Amino acid sequence: MSTQAAAAVETKTPLLKSRLGSFLAVVPLSIWVINHLWDNLSAFNGADAWQKSVTTYANPFSQVFTFLIVLLPLLMHTGWGLVRLFSFRPNNARYNNYGNLKYILQRITAVGVLAFLGAHIWLAFLYPRLVLGHPEAFDDIAREMHHHAPTLVVYLLGTLGTSYHLANGLQGFAMGWGLLSSERSMRKFEPVVIILFLVLTAMSWAVIYALYTAGAAFSPVGATPP
Secondary structure, eight states: OOHHHHHHHHHHHHHHHHHHHHHHHHHHHHHHHHHHHHHHGGGGGOHHHHIIIIIOOSSHHHHHHHHHHHHHHHHHHHHHHHHHHHTOOOOTTTSOSHHHHHHHHHHHHHHHHHHHHHHHHIIIIIHIIIIISSOOOHHHHHHHHHHOHHHHHHHHHHHHHHHHHHHHHHHHHHHHTTSOOSHHHHHHHHHHHHHHHHHHHHHHHHHHHHHHHHHTTSOOTTOOOO
């Protein structure tokens, strides 16, 4: 292989890794997040509707498939993101502009979203099924949301960070894949990012409100029944 060919391969490799990382972030995970939020909105229709939409699967294979299309891309994107995070060097003091602010917020929210999704997947999906032997109960999450303030705060902030990270990541995805190639096209795409962020946040907080409201009917854990 010639020196020029080798240099071309080395140049393409980071680009391919970057595109693969952004693809795994945007395509399967974004679809899952939006679908997951939509299913959780059934909390407004009560416990039975929520259990059917969120925790019931047609067969064990669909449950495993859902788990794989969420966990594997998440693990791969996490590894890719950690590499970028450790190479991150903020320069906001020198370049104090809107784009740079979005860049640093994307990196900060990545850490929070990783912690939030890790805890959420374990507590709401893995632990109930693997340890308790059944899916998460509506009563449990509604009770925690209403009577346990840290849970409420974590979900409010976690979903806010997730909404921002996903919406802003969509712009990064479009840039990485050459869909946005100029400053003008990026500015024109900015309203799409803002609208998506607001819609995802509204959906998330609507779910939290529905669970919080329903939780008023349940006594706190450890409370003496009336």
